[in-house]
Amino acid sequence: LPNLGLLKRAITDYHDSGRWEADIAIIANEAMMYLNGLDPTGKKMAVVFDIDETSLSNWPTIKTDDYGYISKDFNDWVNKAEAPAIIPVRDLYQFARKKGFATFFVTGRPESQRGVTEKNLKSGGYSDWDKLFMKPDDYHEPSVVPYKSGARREITQSGFRIVVNIGDQESDLQGGWSDRTFKVPNPAYFIP
Numbered sequence: 001l002p003n004l005g006l007l008k009r010a011i012t013d014y015h016d017s018g019r020w021e022a023d024i025a026i027i028a029n030e031a032m033m034y035l036n037g038l039d040p041t042g043k044k045m046a047v048v049f050d051i052d053e054t055s056l057s058n059w060p061t062i063k064t065d066d067y068g069y070i071s072k073d074f075n076d077w078v079n080k081a082e083a084p085a086i087i088p089v090r091d092l093y094q095f096a097r098k099k100g101f102a103t104f105f106v107t108g109r110p111e112s113q114r115g116v117t118e119k120n121l122k123s124g125g126y127s128d129w130d131k132l133f134m135k136p137d138d139y140h141e142p143s144v145v146p147y148k149s150g151a152r153r154e155i156t157q158s159g160f161r162i163v164v165n166i167g168d169q170e171s172d173l174q175g176g177w178s179d180r181t182f183k184v185p186n187p188a189y190f191i192p
């Protein structure tokens, strides 16, 4: 088995060297090229974005807590609404808006953090989304897949075709209701 201390160092170097963001950019650019080949005019085509470690980076608190998830620290961080935008994904978002795609956020953040999340998205350069789905405060399933795929089903049943779904966790992407899925890397944590 690999050594945990060495893995942490390798992940920190992956971030600090810029390779993490470069790998995200490769995926975001693939999604952008796919959108570029579509014409959403009059077709209600949509792109779905995850938020944490896809649209916004929580790197400062991940690093401070040395990869150990401490819910109080993480919530304090989220409530500051200072998470920086992940630039290649923000570029994808702005490209999608400009081209006439609808945009949706589907996040595992709880409904109680809606205000700070909206504030952070806007300050990060994301605006004019069609709807922001947040996890209900009474959701207690062991996996986010039923919630996230259910949100995509709801988007689809309201008349949109989800052409792209992008996230950093497999659980962002499983469960269908999108033509294409795009997985950006996140070696720092796992959400079932």
Ligand SMILES: [Mg+2]
Binding pocket: 050, 051, 052, 053, 054, 167, 168, 169
């Ligand atoms: Mg995420």
